[in-house]
Amino acid sequence: MIVDQGTFRRAVLSPEVDRPEGLSNGHGQPAGRRFDVYRNNVAVSLTEALETAFPVIRKLVGEANFKLLAGAFLRQHPPSSPLMMYYGTEMPAFLEGFGPTSNLGYLPDVARLELALRESYHAADAAPIDPARLQALPPDQLMASTVSLAPSLRLIRSRWPIFAIWAFNMNNGPKPQAGAEDVVILRAEMDPEPILLPPGGGAFLAALLDGATLGTAFETGMGEAEAFDLSQILAILIGANAIADLGETL
């Protein structure tokens, strides 16, 4: 009896599938629950990886529910690479279609925020621009420049108060109030930090990430919120080493 790895894999991931034949205790008796050691190792290690990746989702749905959710997720989406630090990228889409939590509409965006924090943590290092270079540039030239942002920067725009939900669960922040929130994740050194963007900030950063010049991005920010404050957001970015370089466009 030859046990192929496809059969082994199906049975490892799905407790309802029969254990493969052709496995024993080494002395002629069927392996029985010895096979379940592998089932357990796989389910537990993948569930733990998801618990590490999504601490806020876990708090929001509760520990027992999270285990059920993780169990369903890992059968549908086993890791596609051995880099467990990136496991769970399908979680937001999975949550959008997951019946038992469909009343918690904000979960997919909270999952996006948690994924972005982890991506930021492992993103490439980049030396920040010398602020003097920004100050030395005449304003019209500055506004005609594109901006290359640190690889660790992530922008998440949401119709839900995802920053408040994150802060409430991770940092004892105040109780979240309904409303859209845009969040930027900045990694000044080694630790990514989510920052709630002021009005217009999300549109501004989205434009910069799209390759717009500072001038165009400024107009985009103003278009979304008249109170948009360019110097405030530049100070936030510079303070967190988030501007790597300027690309001047002619």
Added chain:
Amino acid sequence: MLDASNHHFDRLPAAPGVGYKPQHFSDLLENAGSVEWLEIHAENYMGDGGRPLAQLRHLSERFAISVHGVGLSIGGEGRLDPDHLARLKHLVGWTKPASFSEHLAWSTHDSAFLNDLLPLPYTDETLTRVAEHIDEVQEVVGRQMLLENPSSYLAFDESTYEETDFLREVAKRTGCGLLLDVNNVFVSATNLETDPVSYIDAFPLDLVGEIHLAGHDEDHDDHGKPLLIDSHGREVAEPVWTLYEHVIAKGGARPSLIEWDNDVPDWPTLEAEAARAAKILETVV
């Protein structure tokens, strides 16, 4: 003060090492005790930047590093993942480790990675495949690798080789070295009711470039027989130390790693395990 730029760790010392955990970063730099080298899981250092890589750069100036892969799936039926091989080559390229090792196991099938070291039967067919995979790894990564014996919870009816013969033959065909996990030997021997000392005596100890020691958990199978689980979550068990003494007495001192991956203890507890290994190693120097 050690000048890192002039220091090359081209091989692991025949002394204790530990599996590196980030919570021990400053302890290692301030008070490494009997720990002379570190092992990292390759996959945890395959990100693009940030703290993990910064810490590894820092530690590799002070300690010889062993890069230990857990995701290559050398025993897999399918071909090795070329992206993952390229990542390994890159990691080995910049860390210039004193040792590079992987497992006699599989973890990926149909591009699903199962995050566990799954078993394979020992047959002519699997021997050929494992040897081809190791040839490819050594070719791409550009250096010799050590292959680690697994912990077994069950046996394949189709197997025609003893594990020790299988490992010896793989090493002969590929030129790879071996990593002897003494806890795995004890776990497998208990689970499959074989004699761990006979296993060690049949093992080609001259090919062993590194030894692993770890703790295991105890469970039972359907018939009430002991079923040990290779959990890496506690101290090395007494019979495993005894078996390790036998290995060292027979094969001589070897780089010996304490693996403690779950419920990671505080530094003094982990260092005490390394100190115990150091004592045993000293008996043969």
